[in-house]
Amino acid sequence: MADFTVKPIPECGDNEYKEVAWGIEDKDAKFKPMWINRPKVGDNDVRFEMKYCGICHSDVHLGLNHLGGSIYPMVPGHELVGTVTEIGPKVTKVKVGDNVGVGCIIDSCLECGTCEQGDEQYCEKGGNTHTYNSMKTYGHVGGNQETQNFGGYSGSNTVHEHFIVKIPDHLPLDTAGPILCAGITMYEPLRHWGATKEGVKMTIGIIGIGGLGTMGVKQAKALGHTVYAISTSANKEKIAKEKGADAFVVSTDADSMAANANKCDLIINTVSAQHELSHYLSLLKTNGTLVQIGLVPQPHSVNQLPLIFGRKSISGCLIGGIAPTEECVAFCAKHNILPDVQHVEAKDINWAWDQLVNVNKDGIRYVIDIKKSLENKDFLPQ
Amino acid sequence: MADFTVKPIPECGDNEYKEVAWGIEDKDAKFKPMWINRPKVGDNDVRFEMKYCGICHSDVHLGLNHLGGSIYPMVPGHELVGTVTEIGPKVTKVKVGDNVGVGCIIDSCLECGTCEQGDEQYCEKGGNTHTYNSMKTYGHVGGNQETQNFGGYSGSNTVHEHFIVKIPDHLPLDTAGPILCAGITMYEPLRHWGATKEGVKMTIGIIGIGGLGTMGVKQAKALGHTVYAISTSANKEKIAKEKGADAFVVSTDADSMAANANKCDLIINTVSAQHELSHYLSLLKTNGTLVQIGLVPQPHSVNQLPLIFGRKSISGCLIGGIAPTEECVAFCAKHNILPDVQHVEAKDINWAWDQLVNVNKDGIRYVIDIKKSLENKDFLPQ
Numbered sequence: 235m236a237d238f239t240v241k242p243i244p245e246c247g248d249n250e251y252k253e254v255a256w257g258i259e260d261k262d263a264k265f266k267p268m269w270i271n272r273p274k275v276g277d278n279d280v281r282f283e284m285k286y287c288g289i290c291h292s293d294v295h296l297g298l299n300h301l302g303g304s305i306y307p308m309v310p311g312h313e314l315v316g317t318v319t320e321i322g323p324k325v326t327k328v329k330v331g332d333n334v335g336v337g338c339i340i341d342s343c344l345e346c347g348t349c350e351q352g353d354e355q356y357c358e359k360g361g362n363t364h365t366y367n368s369m370k371t372y373g374h375v376g377g378n379q380e381t382q383n384f385g386g387y388s389g390s391n392t393v394h395e396h397f398i399v400k401i402p403d404h405l406p407l408d409t410a411g412p413i414l415c416a417g418i419t420m421y422e423p424l425r426h427w428g429a430t431k432e433g434v435k436m437t438i439g440i441i442g443i444g445g446l447g448t449m450g451v452k453q454a455k456a457l458g459h460t461v462y463a464i465s466t467s468a469n470k471e472k473i474a475k476e477k478g479a480d481a482f483v484v485s486t487d488a489d490s491m492a493a494n495a496n497k498c499d500l501i502i503n504t505v506s507a508q509h510e511l512s513h514y515l516s517l518l519k520t521n522g523t524l525v526q527i528g529l530v531p532q533p534h535s536v537n538q539l540p541l542i543f544g545r546k547s548i549s550g551c552l553i554g555g556i557a558p559t560e561e562c563v564a565f566c567a568k569h570n571i572l573p574d575v576q577h578v579e580a581k582d583i584n585w586a587w588d589q590l591v592n593v594n595k596d597g598i599r600y601v602i603d604i605k606k607s608l609e610n611k612d613f614l615p616q
Numbered sequence: 617m618a619d620f621t622v623k624p625i626p627e628c629g630d631n632e633y634k635e636v637a638w639g640i641e642d643k644d645a646k647f648k649p650m651w652i653n654r655p656k657v658g659d660n661d662v663r664f665e666m667k668y669c670g671i672c673h674s675d676v677h678l679g680l681n682h683l684g685g686s687i688y689p690m691v692p693g694h695e696l697v698g699t700v701t702e703i704g705p706k707v708t709k710v711k712v713g714d715n716v717g718v719g720c721i722i723d724s725c726l727e728c729g730t731c732e733q734g735d736e737q738y739c740e741k742g743g744n745t746h747t748y749n750s751m752k753t754y755g756h757v758g759g760n761q762e763t764q765n766f767g768g769y770s771g772s773n774t775v776h777e778h779f780i781v782k783i784p785d786h787l788p789l790d791t792a793g794p795i796l797c798a799g800i801t802m803y804e805p806l807r808h809w810g811a812t813k814e815g816v817k818m819t820i821g822i823i824g825i826g827g828l829g830t831m832g833v834k835q836a837k838a839l840g841h842t843v844y845a846i847s848t849s850a851n852k853e854k855i856a857k858e859k860g861a862d863a864f865v866v867s868t869d870a871d872s873m874a875a876n877a878n879k880c881d882l883i884i885n886t887v888s889a890q891h892e893l894s895h896y897l898s899l900l901k902t903n904g905t906l907v908q909i910g911l912v913p914q915p916h917s918v919n920q921l922p923l924i925f926g927r928k929s930i931s932g933c934l935i936g937g938i939a940p941t942e943e944c945v946a947f948c949a950k951h952n953i954l955p956d957v958q959h960v961e962a963k964d965i966n967w968a969w970d971q972l973v974n975v976n977k978d979g980i981r982y983v984i985d986i987k988k989s990l991e992n993k994d995f996l997p998q
Contacts, residue, residue: 348902353902353903353927356902356903356925356926356927358878358901358902361925426927496740511918511920512915519740520730520735520738520740521735521738523929526920526923526924527924529920529921529924530920531921533894533917533918533919533920534917534918534919534920535915535916535917535918536893536915536916536917536918536930537915537916538893538908538911538912538915538916538930538932539911539913539932540932541908541930541931541932542908542909542911542932542933542934543738543743543932543934544738544932545735545738545808545931545932545933545934546931546932547905547929547930547931548918548920548923548929548930548931549923549927549928549929549930550920550921550922550923550924550925550926550927550928551924551927552924552925552927
């Protein structure tokens with residue numbers, strides 16, 4: 235798509251401070267160090283020194299304007315982790331020195347029905363405000379209201395306390411970032427469809443054994459469920475079972491599909507390439523639900539007969555609200571469900587994006603070591 | 617489709633009795649009176665004299681072999697209502713003289729998980745046994761086990777007590793039959809998705825304002841919900857509002873659709889012609905569900921983005937189990953939610969089927985007055 239917006243960064247305002255960041259000037263540009271403006275701390279704001287920021291595959295999609303509507307210059311990153319350095323006078327959620335994170339959203343209206351029930355991601359007033367590649371919308375982000383929001387590939391950020399997630403002390407900070415994105419993306423459908431309730435035991439299918447899928451397998455297993463890993467590729471069986479899957483279904487093998495018909499109460503579908511969605515309905519029990527997590531812009535061809543004759547559902551789910559995100563972080567910390575991370579420095583971001591596009595190593599999440607990147611001084615703005 | 621089975625009716629066995637019925641010898645035949653064999657009463661069986669049997673549009677589909685696999689001769693009818701004349705020694709549910717009904721199913725395994733939770737219609741062992749156009753399967757239907765089951769266009773039937781539905785005394789018997797089919801078809805999604813729970817108030821959309829749709833509007837309204845009637849045709853507004861709809865949406869009018877976006881918690885879709893299913897997702901609130909009731913064999917093109925960005929679901933629902941059917945009958949009796957019926961005699965069945973195929977009068981259900989048909993003696997087997 236060709237549509238995008240360019241909004242050059244203005245002079246730093248009185249209500250802002252300058253901060254180091256790494257961003258791109260347009261979709262064809264390479265990452266470079268740049269100065270951005272961050273909001274000074276307001277009454278309800280939390281400023282934190284960035285320690286790590288995860289690199290998510292959707293950073294690449296937005297950076298390269300795959301969905302259209304990207305805003306440049308762009309500083310990506312929605313897996314922010316750091317330590318609080320300053321809080322506004324009305325902040326009660328955290329104190330200076332606490333470890334905190336920020337995930338995919340930094341604002342929503344906080345007044346509508348969905349916000350009030352803790353589903354800020356579905357804000358009915360006008361949608362949530364993404365951590366970057368978005369404009370300031372509801373007034374909970376300070377600074378110059380005419381400039382775009384910048385993400386976590388940066389030295390610090392200042393965010394309204396509502397959107398701050400506390401990170402437990404014993405969770406390794408470098409692994410916390412991906413939990414705020416991949417972790418909650420898998421945890422939220424488990425939670426919403428009842429799989430995190432005390433005493434509930436289900437059979438849960440996970441389609442796609444990549445970064446999201448392996449996280450889902452670990453979470454579902456830690457919750458005590460029977461876990462079916464489902465993949466087009468038989469050679470994913472080893473990794474799926476290593477991560478805890480009880481059974482493995484090869485979706486391209488008719489015998490494997492038939493042998494596992496009517497087994498799952500809930501299936502979470504992480505596939506984001508075009509695929510035959512209806513194909514997987516046979517794996518659901520009566521009353522089962524297939525939840526889509528992976529974005530596929532092309533429409534699916536869906537035969538409604540299996541839905542009617544088995545009261546099955548096709549649904550979708552988008553990250554999670556702030557309270558469920560905190561619940562997910564605490565759950566992952568307790569059960570030691572940590573993403574497999576590989577540290578990179580800011581100067582390696584271009585390389586990491588290439589890896590995501592061209593190599594896509596099983597389940598590895600690249601995490602920018604911000605502190606080291608700043609200390610090395612070899613990739614900083616003038 | 618060309619596939620069908622012919623299973624001529626054998627001599628009446630020792631465990632059977634002869635009964636008058638009206639049936640068709642093949643898909644091109646007209647209705648004629650015929651003798652069929654019915655099971656004699658076994659330990660758990662209930663025999664009842666038929667008073668009325670509703671004519672459902674799906675009788676026409678099965679009679680004309682529209683879905684393939686029809687079994688001839690066929691005696692249709694899955695809206696049976698009558699009075700108990702004999703019960704087996706182990707029957708506890710009803711006594712002689714009680715009014716009873718039988719809906720779409722007369723057997724299921726009664727042992728599997730779904731049967732045990734009262735969802736006999738989804739029997740996991742091998743599906744439910746339809747009241748006609750089916751073979752005897754699980755042993756709860758007596759008589760010759762090699763013959764097909766015959767429906768309610770007949771003088772009596774004998775059915776296992778589990779599949780007998782008690783009809784409250786004050787419910788007019790001629791209206792009870794369609795409640796066992798159209799009534800439960802609309803009630804079950806309301807029940808399953810929480811709309812029959814005490815104190816729950818929802819906004820409920822009903823797509824298609826025909827026989828099923830008007831029944832749904834009346835039920836949802838009687839439950840205290842806000843009801844949106846949704847139709848392609850603006851001229852359905854009058855009937856929809858007469859039946860109790862609070863609002864009317866013309867689905868072919870972009871302004872009407874936009875004005876009613878994000879309004880419904882639950883939408884029940886009765887449309888059984890090919891249509892653009894995704895079109896209706898915009899009317900759902902976050903977390904809303906669109907339930908399909910009308911059978912459309914052609915696959916739908918479904919864009920998953922509204923599902924993901926609003927945690928919306930597409931589901932389906934098939935009649936209801938026996939206990940929910942009894943609950944539905946009691947509910948309709950209490951709130952005087954009666955289908956609009958028109959009596960016909962057995963000799964008029966051919967005419968009534970033509971009406972269903974060619975005229976399709978809004979919401980009228982034709983009901984065979986069995987007693988009158990037998991008394992008139994002008995359309996009985998030799």
